[in-house]
Amino acid sequence: MEKSIEYKKFLLLKNLAQKINSSVEMNQILQDALDGLLDVGRLQCASATLWDEKTKKVAHQIASGSIEKVNILRDFDQRVMETMREQIRMESIYATFDSEGPHSVFSYPIKRDGKTVGAIAGLVEGYTNLSADEELFEALSQQIGIAFTKASLWRDRISGEIQEDLIKSERLNAIVETAVTINHEINNPLAAVLGYAQLLLSRPENLDQDTIDKLRKIETGALRIKEVTNRLLKIVEPVVVKYAGDIRMVDLEQSKTEEDKAKDDEKE
8 A cells, every 4th residue: 555645754754863863974864855855745856955154155965856857956046046045035935937848946944053054945847836845845954954963063073062062953853753753643633633623613503502612622622732743843942841750841832943043033
């Protein structure tokens, strides 16, 4: 029986997290990530680009897919996306253009410690709404950012400050891996629970008030679970607190996502 696309996405992120935790080289991690993206996405080619943090020039680039499409993607990146990132600091880009026929393209930032250090991008023929797969692109870029952080940290492991960052990176990687599993194992059955509750609530004339109140509590609880699992997947700066005895837990309220950090920067 053929695996569903959602399950393939789950396996891609899970396997990538495991490789990041092992001794797999950065190049191989990038290649596996792009090959997997082509398998589960609707793309004909994909690329990952890392920039030099000081010069902002391309330091490393790797691609997967049709050479013809890779060349079109790189040309579009140099002509349009690079300019958009540099001049107006646009990060997530979804666009359509005509180059030997209509094409759709996306670019999603790779971040390290809240700073953009690269981007993953992909292209497909025709007019396609690639933003529908934004959650996958976001999770994939976070994984690559973690891998890039770890690769950099290992090169500088003599520094005590870097060692502390490495621990944070390991913790973040574990959280992402757990979040991927939770999103797969919980959100799928949760969608059914929420769907049935909302379907019943759409026909209140067939229900008594007590049943309606209980269904609303189910709906509220299901939406809260979905919100928690989604936030867990987006955490980039986890805060761990004591729960009971020696057991520790992630504080979702204090932990920060990219959106939280952006708001903090605006306040400053």
